[in-house]
């Protein structure tokens with residue numbers, strides 16, 4: 169792997185502490201960092217590199233998926249000492265010139281050859297500003313070295329703002345050097361979907377409208393919005409979850425086999441799915457959490473949360489029925505559901521297979537359907553429900569489940585999404601990042617729903633905290649003779 173310096177803008181922020189530092193430590197432990205490597209945390213506070221190293225240690229101890237079992241002295245020598253702090257206020261564009269000099273000094277020390285990963289772990293309003301300042305100070309040169317930028321979500325607030333942001337970034341970085349993070353793609357099970365579909369002979373032949381009744385994709389959360397009221401009032405569930413994570417899961421389930429396993433071939437197929445999406449106005453449901461009692465505790469309504477308008481109409485729940493208009497999926501509904509303050513926290517893709525009407529055992533209408541579940545989190549795994557004969561006399565049929573949990577693989581401790589993603593950026597592999605046209609088509613899809621909601625005078629349905637959302641979401645299913653499944657139990 170090429171040597172490089174990872175420059176983290178927002179080096180004192182929450183994302184860096186909770187995700188990036190622990191991910192880097194795990195990569196170090198696995199021997200996955202390049203030989204020539206350094207980290208520069210950029211922030212506006214008065215801090216020393218020593219203090220940053222202490223924060224790195226603290227965040228590893230608090231947030232890492234595995235305890236720090238390394239020899240501390242060795243860890244210090246070969247890992248912690250590579251962390252540096254650089255004080256810079258984004259508003260002060262002269263500071264970038266000094267940052268450039270600082271990075272070039274580190275190039276000498278660590279043999280990093282001018283290669284950079286600029287990770288923008290900052291609020292979206294700074295994305296363009298930082299990118300432009302990097303350009304103005306000749307910090308992105310690409311002559312024999314490479315410079316890549318990693319952008320956190322959200323990538324715009326709608327198609328128009330995403331177009332503007334993209335144009336700004338493209339002034340400085342080529343498309344191949346822009347890594348738009350969707351951390352769901354870094355999750356193990358999301359990566360397993362393609363393998364499951366295309367590395368097994370028995371799934372692909374039945375992966376179509378002849379055998380599949382419908383698909384449900386749920387990303388449910390028990391938490392409310394916490395301290396993120398300011399952000400959420402501009403975003404809502406549709407932009408926060410559907411435009412990115414849910415669309416990405418949907419494309420992985422629905423895409424055609426790519427011509428090969430190259431980054432662009434995979435992305436081409438995902439884009440085709442996004443271009444084929446269709447949704448009707450009556451098939452989208454929104455909701456907002458009201459008060460509720462969960463585990464004996466009274467939870468406040470969304471409108472009573474900090475930094476939320478008392479008459480806010482922002483949705484904290486969205487459910488929709490969409491179709492993919494192609495030969496494989498014609499007439500197979502994909503139901504998507506996401507929300508806050510729901511009874512369970514989990515992310516799952518559930519595929520319900522059709523019954524064969526009126527034949528042999530299928531004459532019994534109570535026969536359970538075959539269901540395949542891909543659990544993305546927690547306890548990632550794949551579960552297959554099928555029918556078998558109840559052992560003993562008689563012909564009673566019972567449903568049973570075949571389960572596979574990732575953690576059953578010997579010694580497996582699922583890497584955090586950010587480990588895989590950081591490693592891929594350093595390797596220059598952008599398969600698990602979203603290409604511009606994926607962002608564009610998902611915004612096109614989401615924007616039309618936003619327009620319907622914003623031109624509607626209907627009050628937003630309120631659901632009690634701790635319930636499965638507004639009754640309209642159940643009706644969306646009931647009207648089709650179907651129902652939502654909760655988290656799959658093995």
Ligand SMILES: NC(=O)c1ccc[n+]([C@@H]2O[C@H](COP(=O)([O-])OP(=O)(O)OC[C@H]3O[C@@H](n4cnc5c(N)ncnc54)[C@H](OP(=O)(O)O)[C@@H]3O)[C@@H](O)[C@H]2O)c1
Pocket residue numbers: 177178179180181182183184186210211212213256257258259288289290291292320321322
């Ligand atoms: N937190 C997560 O788990 C998470 C998950 C997914 C995506 N994200 C995305 O990641 C990004 C960062 O989120 P976060 O939660 O880490 O935010 P945060 O905790 O508010 O951190 C923001 C960082 O930006 C720095 N900053 C702000 N204004 C600055 C300025 N003028 N000059 C220099 N530094 C400045 C802050 O420095 P100070 O410390 O001095 O304020 C801080 O280091 C956002 O785009 C967010 O949507 C976060």
